[in-house]
Ligand SMILES: NC(=O)C1=CN([C@@H]2O[C@H](COP(=O)(O)OP(=O)(O)OC[C@H]3O[C@@H](n4cnc5c(N)ncnc54)[C@H](O)[C@@H]3O)[C@@H](O)[C@H]2O)C=CC1
């Protein structure tokens with residue numbers, strides 16, 4: 525394997541041009557999906573490289589379904605249960621072509637700079653805030669996620685937590701575990717007839733809205749977009765309107781500069797006395813010292829937190845003041861449910877995410893399809909078939925500057941271009957072209973010529 529960043533064709537080895545009819549880039553048949561259905565039965569397996577040379581690093585206990593799909597491709601898959609400290613991550617990422625992470629691993633520009641062979645990142649979760657998406661795009665590294673496979677799991681957790689908070693179940697259960705009988709009705713409520721305020725009415729917020737109405741709640745929501753209400757839910761114009769009206773407030777916004785500290789001291793002041801707060805979005809959205817004050821003063825009657833500004837790397841690690849300076853204060857509060865970022869952690873969600881993201885990674889590595897990528901333009905060409913044995917697929921990721929297509933077409937224009945597609949997103953453009961009647965020497969020539977263009981970000985030739 526070349527030590528350059530690309531997975532390059534092995535130009536010296538003409539035998540690799542022959543494609544093996546027994547090889548397949550289809551994912552295992554047990555994982556049927558829209559992706560599998562779109563691949564024709566006589567799809568030609570593209571062999572840009574010996575698949576056993578592809579190195580994949582999976583962190584944070586990615587589900588077995590995903591691991592199997594990648595292993596069955598013949599890739600070398602290394603699997604770790606937790607995330608890695610930055611220095612160890614940098615050591616490992618230098619070597620790999622594909623990395624799979626969840627919400628904890630931070631793929632910053634500093635880390636990605638060292639990832640000389642990396643072509644694609646799979647976020648086996650919804651959030652992609654942990655990855656420097658722009659830096660990755662600028663290096664030609666595609667990023668995929670699973671946009672809604674765990675939404676239902678989060679929505680169900682929030683429903684459960686509302687009942688738990690309204691009935692102080694966490695406290696009663698802890699007391700019983702400590703041997704104390706404490707039968708209380710004071711300050712305990714039904715959720716029926718109460719108002720739920722949802723901040724961020726996207727996949728999770730909207731799903732939750734339907735479930736909450738089925739429990740007899742009234743739903744209001746605040747979102748920066750004008751979004752169609754489900755059921756009898758009602759969009760409010762300003763966050764303050766929601767804070768003033770809701771009995772239960774729940775956050776479902778992404779981590780963005782605009783959502784940082786979105787619920788802080790000023791917002792707690794605007795809430796009704798005795799209201800409840802739930803945050804299963806990102807730890808930066810709620811100002812936790814302000815929440816501690818609001819709970820101590822009785823303004824907030826209960827809260828559930830699933831996410832924190834700093835989270836431990838893996839199971840068994842401590843959640844203490846070394847991690848977040850207010851850790852002990854938080855843990856001392858009554859009617860506060862603390863969970864270790866388990867909103868999306870169900871068997872159903874993790875299995876579905878494993879399949880969806882692993883298939884996207886395989887499709888990208890083997891076919892170059894960016895369908896569903898969150899940081900590159902979406903470009904897809906139909907699969908080459910076994911009837912097209914002497915074809916090569918050229919992928920040219922380049923700076924989105926004037927004149928590039930002319931130069932590229934000067935290079936590929938002497939050949940028979942069967943199909944070509946190009947699209948851009950911001951500063952980066954992605955071109956894919958299938959060329960027929962090519963031999964090993966032509967592939968080498970195409971590759972070298974494209975690589976020498978000043979607009980080049982990354983070139984791959986699949987054949
Ligand atoms: N605790 C957990 O395990 C999980 C947490 N999450 C977190 O939940 C977040 C939301 O997930 P989805 O509903 O799938 O995302 P989504 O993208 O479908 O919805 C987010 C909504 O928030 C809105 N929004 C963005 N900025 C806003 C602002 N400043 N004010 C008001 N609304 C704003 C958007 O317009 C959108 O409607 C994810 O980004 C992720 O960080 C997601 C899954 C599991």
Ligand SMILES: O=C(O)C(=O)COP(=O)(O)O
Nearest residue numbers: 626627628649650651868
């Ligand atoms: O899907 C998300 O964005 C989540 O927050 C869930 O993250 P996780 O896969 O549990 O690390």
